[in-house]
Amino acid sequence: MHFFAAMVYSLESSKELESSISLQEITKEPVVSIPIRYLCIDEEPSLLSEASLAPAIPTIDSKALVMEQTRGSELERLHLTCKEWGIFQLVNHGVSSSIMEKLKYEIEKFYRLPLEEKMRYKVRPGDFEGYGQKAILHSQDQKGFDWADRFYMITNPVQRRKLHLLPQLPPSLRETLEVYLSELQKLAKVLLWSIADTLKIAREEVDKMFNDEDGMQSVRMTYYPPCPKPELVMGFRPHSDATGITILHQVNGVDGFQVKKDGVWIPVHFLPNAFVVNLGDILEVSSNGLYKSIEHRATVNSSIERISIAMFFNPKFEAEVGPAASLINQDNPPAFKTVKMEKLVKDYFSRKQDGKSFLEHLRISKGKTAQ
Numbered sequence: 001m002h003f004f005a006a007m008v009y010s011l012e013s014s015k016e017l018e019s020s021i022s023l024q025e026i027t028k029e030p031v032v033s034i035p036i037r038y039l040c041i042d043e044e045p046s047l048l049s050e051a052s053l054a055p056a057i058p059t060i061d062s063k064a065l066v067m068e069q070t071r072g073s074e075l076e077r078l079h080l081t082c083k084e085w086g087i088f089q090l091v092n093h094g095v096s097s098s099i100m101e102k103l104k105y106e107i108e109k110f111y112r113l114p115l116e117e118k119m120r121y122k123v124r125p126g127d128f129e130g131y132g133q134k135a136i137l138h139s140q141d142q143k144g145f146d147w148a149d150r151f152y153m154i155t156n157p158v159q160r161r162k163l164h165l166l167p168q169l170p171p172s173l174r175e176t177l178e179v180y181l182s183e184l185q186k187l188a189k190v191l192l193w194s195i196a197d198t199l200k201i202a203r204e205e206v207d208k209m210f211n212d213e214d215g216m217q218s219v220r221m222t223y224y225p226p227c228p229k230p231e232l233v234m235g236f237r238p239h240s241d242a243t244g245i246t247i248l249h250q251v252n253g254v255d256g257f258q259v260k261k262d263g264v265w266i267p268v269h270f271l272p273n274a275f276v277v278n279l280g281d282i283l284e285v286s287s288n289g290l291y292k293s294i295e296h297r298a299t300v301n302s303s304i305e306r307i308s309i310a311m312f313f314n315p316k317f318e319a320e321v322g323p324a325a326s327l328i329n330q331d332n333p334p335a336f337k338t339v340k341m342e343k344l345v346k347d348y349f350s351r352k353q354d355g356k357s358f359l360e361h362l363r364i365s366k367g368k369t370a371q
Contacts, residue, residue, distance in 0.1 A: 023133060023149050025115050027225040034227070037145045040234040044265060054266045057259065057276075058085055062187070063092040065194050079198040082287075086294035087259055087278040089271050090191075090247075095183045097273060103180050104251050106173040107307060110151075111223045121151065121165055129153045129162055147233040147300050149223045155181055156217035157316075181219065181311065184247055185212060188313045191245060191277060199287055201324050209315040210244055216314035216341070224256065224298065224306040235298035235306070240356045242348050243280030244313045250276075254306040260295040260355075281359045282315065282344075285336040288323035295355050317342045336362045 026035075058081040064074035081088045110118070123130040131151045153165045161167065166174060189212070196206045209215070224235040235256055250257065250270045257268045257276065268276060284293045300306065315321055322338025339347070339362070348358055 022115055022118065023147065024111065024223060024225050027227075031228050034229055034232050038147055038233045040232065040237070055261070057266075057268055058088045059271065059274075060088045060090050060277075061092050062090055062094060062190065065190065075194060075198050078194055082195065082198065082279060082283075082291040084292075085261070086284070086292035087276065087296070089268075089274040090187075090277050091271060091274050093187055093275055095180075095187065095275075099176070099179055099183065100249070100273065102176050103249075103309070104307075106170075106176045107221055107251055107309065110170070110173055110221070111149075111307070120168070129165060146236050146298075147224060147227055148235050148298070149225075150220055151222075152218065152220040154216070154218045155311075156185075156212070157214045177219070180309075181217075184311050185217065187275075188245060188247065188311075192313070195245075195283065195291075199290070199324065199327065201286075201326055205324065205326070209319045209321075210313060211316070214316040214318075216312075216316060218312045218314075219309065220312075221251075221309045222298075222307065224300045224308075226303050226305055227300045228302060230300045230302050233300060235300045238295055238297040238355050240293040240295050240359060241278060241280035241312070242282065242344070242358055244282045244315065246278050246280060246310055246312050248276040248278070248308060248310045251307040251309055252305070254301055254304055256299045256301060256306045257308070258297050258299060260297075265297070280312075280314075281356070281362070282321055284359060285321060285362060286324050288327050288332060289335045290327075293356065293359065315341045317345075335364060337364055 058077070060078055060081060061070075061074060064070040065078070078088075118131050121131040123132040129152055131149070133145060133149055153162060154160050155166065166177070169177070188210075192206050192210055193203050196203050222236070227233050238260065248257065253270070255267060255269060257270075258265045259268060259278075260266070270276065278296065279291055279293050281293045283291055298306075298308075317340075319341045320338055321341050321344055323334045323336055328334055344362075347361065
């Protein structure tokens with residue numbers, strides 16, 4: 001699930017007008033034919049017809065990661081999961097069910113607001129934060145619209161928050177989000193420390209990049225309306241996250257999240273009250289390719305909406321993103337370039353989002369050295 005993908009918008013006035021329209025409003029009336037800008041018929045089919053044969057993604061127990069008697073075995077399980085999958089379901093994470101239920105209620109309530117209320121938070125010209133539709137457009141004839149409305153905003157560093165977004169949300173939603181973001185911030189720290197331990201990287205090295213004061217954190221609430229021809233559209237197109245880690249919560253329990261494993265798309269069935277955590281490209285780079293980011297996408301349902309909330313954890317803009325120094329030696333030379341986070345963002349914006357192609361852009365060609 002990828003926060004940078006939410007940032008790439010067309011700046012042409014006509015395209016901005018289209019992307020500001022609420023798909024939720026459009027689908028309140030029966031959809032006779034799919035608007036051409038949403039068509040996505042060239043995507044690879046999933047294993048949905050063979051769901052019983054699909055392997056389940058691994059599960060990691062958050063409590064087991066911190067309990068002395070279970071920590072060693074759970075860290076080994078995490079290590080293998082990050083190598084072989086790059087994604088896992090996180091159980092016993094400590095975020096209370098009352099917070100999760102309150103969040104579900106508040107997000108559903110927000111998406112039931114009249115359009116004029118939601119449009120107070122619409123994406124402004126030239127910006128990428130706010131409410132609206134995401135379109136990644138690199139040519140005049142590219143379709144590129146996902147079948148979804150979303151509300152994306154940067155939440156950390158606190159001084160980077162847009163004053164017209166989180167601070168202006170309805171008080172009950174704002175307060176619930178603040179509690180949820182705080183809980184996930186603590187959870188992410190435990191996960192990042194655990195990943196550092198599995199890689200034998202000093203926790204201080206991770207804290208320096210992802211610290212709570214100026215590490216880049218953001219959140220995206222996404223609403224996927226029903227579609228009468230779900231096979232013709234895509235809720236969120238295939239990509240890997242150019243982030244550290246992403247923590248995904250399937251708010252209303254409707255499936256649609258899929259991952260690509262060994263060239264095959266696999267549906268993910270969320271365990272009750274579990275989060276799905278996926279590694280982003282930045283962690284694949286930091287581990288020098290030992291750990292893997294995973295390509296994923298979102299499909300839509302023909303009869304019911306799907307709602308999710310993703311939180312993204314990234315290095316601060318001033319950080320140098322590259323293979324961890326402690327992992328590099330004569331037998332393990334750097335496989336990726338080292339670049340500033342700010343440059344990484346700009347480079348990402350200049351490229352078409354396509355699977356894991358951005359990660360390949362960061363890879364060092366044989367015979368070349370790190371820059």
